[in-house]
Amino acid sequence: MSSLGETPVGDPRERVLLQGLRLIDGTGRDPVSDAALLIEGPVIRWAGPALLLPPGLGPARLLDLGGRTVCPGFIDTHVHFALPGPAGDPLQGLFELPSYRTLKVLERMRVTLENGVTTARDLMGVDAGFRRAVAERKVPGPRLLVSVTMLSQRAGHADFTLAGGIDGLAVAVTFPGSPPSLVGSVDDMRARVRDLVAAGADCVKIATSGGVSSPHDQPEWLGLRPEMIRAAVEEAAAYGGLPVAAHAIGRPGIEAAVRAGVTSIEHGYALDDELRAEMVERGQYLVPTLLETTQDLDPARTSPTAYEKGVRWHRIAQESVARSASAGVRIAMGTDSGLAVGHGSNLRELGLLVDIAGLTPMEAIVAATSEAARLCGVDDITGTLEAGKAADLVVTDADPLTGIAALGDPARILAVVKEGRIAVDRAGVLGEGVLPALCP
Known part of the structure; x- marks a missing residue:
């Protein structure tokens, strides 16, 4: 890597x-x-x-x-340092210079490190320059792995196009020079994965289902055609063996991602016993992001549709994850910090892995250390x-x-x-x- x-x-x-x-x-x-x-x-x-x-x-x-x-x-395998958490509005970035947004990212990284996370995988937002600055000790922060951006179809979870045609994700969240997030075909997907490799990505993040916070979709929807998911997995394997993380909430998106051979399912709220068994057989990871499910979106700062999606799917998530853990699905800790979760509170996830997912305290620690390191491909270095x-x-x-x-x-x-x-x-x-x- x-x-x-x-x-x-x-x-x-x-x-x-x-x-x-x-x-x-x-x-x-x-x-x-x-x-x-x-x-x-x-x-x-x-x-x-x-x-x-x-x-x-x-x-x-x-x-x-x-x-x-x-x-x-500890290792958090799912963070978003470019997002402000509940204290801010992600669209505020539309009115800020990238240099100013950079300074806010640096503060979030520092707080995260000082509260116990020494390695973090950022699954959309920051680019490889932040990773280099941390590695060279220019700034304090966790050892970084970056996906740079997230890929989906139009009207998928990576589509934050505003009514006036502005790409909210490109302008307000990711940094200049990052590859675009929307892909429209198999060929687009293959080319975009190569773009991410050239941009220094450590992993590929795809959205195979709709999401809660995204404006144009529903979690039940399939966010990428199965052939596009397979193309992403194939290209990532061919270019350095990069892991593929799939945002997947509803069953169609989870099923397509699991069967295409992704490395990890992020969220996985609608997992059922059939798909759990397939994940166990394939050795795929679940990153349940339970902390995010305890923090519903603020109804005063989001649309009624997004708020209602969050309330519904967060409850489904909490009912599902214990069954996934008991089925033997490999669990790695991730928090989705930056969305509804504030930066620096990452280790609250450990208690939720015990109280909601049913892991023992030692299993929760392993999920946040050696298992997380294996998922991120840094187990020869840390964990x-x-x-x-x-x-x-x-x-x-x-x-x-x-x-x-x-x-x-x-x-x-x-x-x-x-x-x-x-x-x-x-x-x-x-x-x-x-x-x-x-x-x-």
């Missing part, structure tokens, strides 16, 4: 040994109550029970965490706290296995480390000068 080829600047090689910690490593294994974790520069050199720490690892600065819990940095992986970690005073909802409270995220550098240290638990700061 293009994001993996970008070389982080600054790579201090001083070793720091974190000890006196409770380790939840993201693999699903039982926590280690008296653990140690050795960081060398941006990577983990050793993690496990303190009593098994091998001799001869060399000198290291010691830092005792006083029994606090350390988890991998678990193991030797050779990036030193992406979250320090908390909560016990996530008995009260996972506490991770949704920023005050309980005491510190966040990304690639061995401190993104935030709210409680001073990492000691001044022991680890370097993330950005100069």
Whole structure:
């Protein structure tokens, strides 16, 4: 993936040994109550029970965490940093310069990182320039993967054409130079996927059903013809093996996406047992975005049609996801932050995966760490706290296995480390000068 080829600047090689910690490593294994974790520069050199720490690892600065819990940095596989969340109106971008919108995106990325998300997949909005700025530590933010835009037919979920003919998505949400979102044929789709590859996309986002917030469609509608979905999957596979994420709410869109071989179903509200079984057989992921289903659109700032769609389909979603999880469908955490969900509250999704989807707390953590990393294709870099992986970690005073909802409270995220550098240290638990700061 293009994001993996970008070389982080600054790579201090001083070793720091974190000890006196409770380790939840993201693999699903039982926590280690008296653990140690050795960081060398941006990577983990050793993690496990303190009593098994091998001799001869060399000198290291010691830092005792006083029994606090350390988890991998969390991964949100479905965000929209270009959207403002409930505090703003996405169409406000029509009246703003791209430079001004950029500054708002940077603030959203910073808040997301400081609240525990060290990797995020943006599924429409920001371009590869934001990814590069984060990778080079020009700005603070999660490790980014980007789809750049979202593709659908005219009158589909990616069609935000206003009555006067203005493309609201192109003007107010995506950034100049991003490939257009609307495709009208199989040939269009193939060419557009190649355009996205050339634009540096890490994945392809398609809308195979209508949506809640889009003005011209219904979630029950098929948002792309099946042959166009197959073309997207084929081209993405041919050009770097890019994963394909399908916005799919109603059954026709889910069915077409599953059978075309997409990598993940985003939302998946109308899944039934037949399609769940097919997803299990194919190893496809579901990203249920439960947090978004708890935040109905503001009726004062949206059309009555969109509000009614949201109320109806959010209830369907909450009734469906537990059946998908119990059927063995692979779950990865995603929040849809930026639409009805504010940025920085991402980890509230963990509690919902337990309370609504029926996952155990450990399964929810795995869905937001190692499983999310596998979906995004970065499991060789992050997702678990193991030797050779990036030193992406979250320090908390909560016990996530008995009260996972506490991770949704920023005050309980005491510190966040990304690639061995401190993104935030709210409680001073990492000691001044022991680890370097993330950005100069």
